[in-house]
Amino acid sequence: MALNRKALIIINPGEVGAENYCEGVIKDAAIYKSFMLSGVGGAWRADEIDILKRPSQSEAHDAVASHKRADYSFIAFCGHGYYSATRDSTVLELRDSVSLDSVELRQGATKRTIILDCCRKIRRPMALDEAIRKSFARLDAVVDISECRTYFDKAISACEAGLVVMFGCAIRETAGDDAQRGGFYSYNLINSTRDWARAADVDTTTNYLTCSVVEAHNQATAHVIRVSGGTQNPSIQKPRSGKYFPFGIVA
Numbered sequence: 510m511a512l513n514r515k516a517l518i519i520i521n522p523g524e525v526g527a528e529n530y531c532e533g534v535i536k537d538a539a540i541y542k543s544f545m546l547s548g549v550g551g552a553w554r555a556d557e558i559d560i561l562k563r564p565s566q567s568e569a570h571d572a573v574a575s576h577k578r579a580d581y582s583f584i585a586f587c588g589h590g591y592y593s594a595t596r597d598s599t600v601l602e603l604r605d606s607v608s609l610d611s612v613e614l615r616q617g618a619t620k621r622t623i624i625l626d627c628c629r630k631i632r633r634p635m636a637l638d639e640a641i642r643k644s645f646a647r648l649d650a651v652v653d654i655s656e657c658r659t660y661f662d663k664a665i666s667a668c669e670a671g672l673v674v675m676f677g678c679a680i681r682e683t684a685g686d687d688a689q690r691g692g693f694y695s696y697n698l699i700n701s702t703r704d705w706a707r708a709a710d711v712d713t714t715t716n717y718l719t720c721s722v723v724e725a726h727n728q729a730t731a732h733v734i735r736v737s738g739g740t741q742n743p744s745i746q747k748p749r750s751g752k753y754f755p756f757g758i759v760a
Contacts, residue, residue: 515579521588533691537587547645552658577617590627626677664755701728702757717760721753
C-alpha cells in the first residue's frame with residue numbers, strides 16, 4: 510500500500526529592496542521541489558508538495574495541521590529567523606511582524622523531517638539553476654522513477670515513529686545566503702546528496718540504496734562550515750538510535 514506523503518516548503522526572503530532581502534531563498538523552494546520530484550529525491554508527486562511564500566500565521570498553521578494525516582511529512586523553512594532566549598526555541602519570520610515558533614512545526618508528527626535554514630542569532634539565508642535541474646534529469650535517466658518511489662516508501666515504513674529536526678546553523682549564528690545558489694545549508698544539502706547518488710555503487714536491478722536525512726545533514730555540514738569559514742555550523746536533533754528517514758535514494 511502506497512504511503513500518504515505530504516511536503517511543505519515555507520519561504521520568506523524578506524521585502525524586495527530591503528537591505529536583508531535574500532534572493533537565494535526564492536531559489537531554495539525550487540531546488541527542494543525539483544530534488545523531491547526526481548527519482549533520487551524519492552519521486553514525490555507534485556500534488557504532495559506545497560509551497561508557501563511569506564504566508565500568514567493562520568495559513569502556516571493550516572498547512573502544518575494538514576500533515577497530521579500523512580504517513581510521512583517533510584517541512585522545510587528557508588528565510589529569516591532568530592533564536593528566542595525566552596522561548597528557548599527558533600522563531601521563524603513569515604513576513605513583517607508575523608512570526609511562528611518552530612516548535613509548532615513538530616505538532617502532530619508521526620514520521621516527520623523538519624529543515625530550518627534560517628538565522629538563529631539570539632534575540633532578548635540555493636538553489637536550483639538550469640545546470641542543477643539538468644543534473645537531476647541525467648540521474649533520473651539511470652534510475653527507475655517508479656522503483657525510487659516504491660523503495661522510498663519501503664524505507665520510511667522500516668523506520669520507527671520519530672522526529673528529525675535539521676538546523677542550517679547553530680544558536681547565535683546567522684545562515685548564509687547566496688543570490689545565485691540559495692542558502693548555504695539547503696544548497697549543500699541537495700548538492701551533496703546529488704553527488705552521493707552519482708557515486709552510489711549499487712546494482713539497481715536487484716537492490717537499492719538510500720541516503721538518510723542524518724547522512725545528508727552530515728555531508729552538508731562539512732561543506733557549510735568550509736564555505737562559511739567556520740561561522741555557520743549546522744546542527745541536528747534526532748532519535749538516539751534507529752533507522753532514519755530517507756532523504757535520497759537510488760533504485
